[in-house]
Amino acid sequence: MTTALLMGATPALAGPLDDPHVGALGFSGPTTGDLTAVYWNPAALGMLQGNQFMFGASLRATSVTVDRAPIDPMTGQPGGTSSFPSASGHGLEQPIAWPPGPGGFLGVGAGVARRFALAIATYTPFSQKLSFEVTTPTRYHLVSVDSRQLALVSGLAIELTDSLQVGVAPGLLFSYGHLVFDEDTALGSASCATGPCVVENPEAAARYDLATEGTQAPSYFVAGGIHFRRGAWEAGLAYASAPLGSGGTVKLALERSQVTPPSNVTTSGLCSTIGPSPCVSGEMRYHLPDLFTAGVTWHATRHLDAVGIVRWVRYGSYDQITIRLVGPSGDTLLGKTLPDQLVLYRGFQDSWDMRARLVHAPWTWFRWSGTLRLETSAVPEANVNAAAVDGPKLEPALATEFTLGRHLRIAAGYALAWMFPVTVNNSTFNPAAATACAQAAGDLSLPACQTRLAGQARPTAAGSYKMLQQTLGLMTTVNF
Numbered sequence: 001m002t003t004a005l006l007m008g009a010t011p012a013l014a015g016p017l018d019d020p021h022v023g024a025l026g027f028s029g030p031t032t033g034d035l036t037a038v039y040w041n042p043a044a045l046g047m048l049q050g051n052q053f054m055f056g057a058s059l060r061a062t063s064v065t066v067d068r069a070p071i072d073p074m075t076g077q078p079g080g081t082s083s084f085p086s087a088s089g090h091g092l093e094q095p096i097a098w099p100p101g102p103g104g105f106l107g108v109g110a111g112v113a114r115r116f117a118l119a120i121a122t123y124t125p126f127s128q129k130l131s132f133e134v135t136t137p138t139r140y141h142l143v144s145v146d147s148r149q150l151a152l153v154s155g156l157a158i159e160l161t162d163s164l165q166v167g168v169a170p171g172l173l174f175s176y177g178h179l180v181f182d183e184d185t186a187l188g189s190a191s192c193a194t195g196p197c198v199v200e201n202p203e204a205a206a207r208y209d210l211a212t213e214g215t216q217a218p219s220y221f222v223a224g225g226i227h228f229r230r231g232a233w234e235a236g237l238a239y240a241s242a243p244l245g246s247g248g249t250v251k252l253a254l255e256r257s258q259v260t261p262p263s264n265v266t267t268s269g270l271c272s273t274i275g276p277s278p279c280v281s282g283e284m285r286y287h288l289p290d291l292f293t294a295g296v297t298w299h300a301t302r303h304l305d306a307v308g309i310v311r312w313v314r315y316g317s318y319d320q321i322t323i324r325l326v327g328p329s330g331d332t333l334l335g336k337t338l339p340d341q342l343v344l345y346r347g348f349q350d351s352w353d354m355r356a357r358l359v360h361a362p363w364t365w366f367r368w369s370g371t372l373r374l375e376t377s378a379v380p381e382a383n384v385n386a387a388a389v390d391g392p393k394l395e396p397a398l399a400t401e402f403t404l405g406r407h408l409r410i411a412a413g414y415a416l417a418w419m420f421p422v423t424v425n426n427s428t429f430n431p432a433a434a435t436a437c438a439q440a441a442g443d444l445s446l447p448a449c450q451t452r453l454a455g456q457a458r459p460t461a462a463g464s465y466k467m468l469q470q471t472l473g474l475m476t477t478v479n480f
Helices: 042-047 432-439 447-453
Strands: 051-068 087-093 104-112 116-132 144-159 164-184 205-211 219-230 233-240 249-260 280-287 290-299 304-314 320-326 341-345 351-363 366-375 393-404 408-419 422-424 463-479
Touching: 042 116, 042 144, 042 164, 042 219, 042 233, 051 116, 116 164, 144 219, 164 249, 205 320, 249 320, 366 408, 393 463, 432 447
Parallel strands: none
Antiparallel strands: 051 087, 051 104, 051 463, 087 116, 104 116, 116 144, 144 164, 164 205, 164 219, 205 249, 219 233, 233 290, 249 280, 280 320, 290 304, 304 351, 320 341, 351 366, 366 393, 393 408, 408 463, 422 463
């Protein structure tokens, strides 16, 4: 899943991390002494002089194309003649939304007594928004998702020596989410004359529309780092934790949720006889990664800087999303006919994000930068599906900054992220397991039910995947 402050790249609720737009404008990083250091490296706050206010906003448009391989209608496996239309997914993230973000940054800070710096900021470190227009090929993995985590952070940096600074930035993480997908109930599977029916039958699919409502209890995390400078060189090293006290787990209360039974079930809905919809609530759990960031800046000349940034995103623990639901009192569908406990398999792996940047300042009032970012995939090829589209990515970015007077700077930038197309031949998802487990009445001693328990008893995701992402950002800095 890509994410950086105001253009850049990082999991969200369904897919890998989208970089929090924080600093991808092309000037911020772990050695930059501005307020975006609360995200990149809190120690770099120590270079703040006087008071500073920053406000940023960005637009990010994501386009995903899914071309599923034809399947055998009897086995559900690739290689048959039952084909699917091409599915296109789109998402537009912008800061003018409620809950706030993503795509926004707001911060204020000050240097104190030469040795200290204080700051407070809010931004969106992780987010994902994607909706498919044609859902037939993707619906068992994803129909739509809108997920974001809003961070409220305070930062403190201390200058230990003229060359060495340390910093810490504890914060609160407020999470929101809306996820829609279909679940194969395996109802009517015995109607196939020649054997088990594992064809993707729309009449046997239940629609799960799961969403949070209002303010969620926050998670807690902390970031810390060091910053060293000598001569023409600067170096920074930082760490940002996953949510503390919960093993990195985020818990979402699903108070605004609906479950629509399959069309072959003789009821119009779970809420139809007991009152207004929604009448389903529950809880969703998933992991967020911790991050290690390192950066080096070489002030080659008075007008030219060369910057290198490397991030290690530890996605390895983000293996699944677990969902537990509670329906109306006396309901006989949810928990029996319709699953009330679901697992969405993810199986992510750690990824690396590497950036090379040149910053040229030909005049005191103007500078520009060019950045090239390469990111490895957070999703192994076999695990790629419509809800977790990822592969190696290449992202060039350009940015400019103008200084107006003594106190105001305005920066703007554009980034284009292109994912190398991914072809999935051996998908980890096994559609036959759902039917086999249902026919065995959910006996967990059977491999099919263990597969379903792991979240892998879903239609195969074999096929080809493409993704393109464009980000446009604007950042205003006021020194006073």
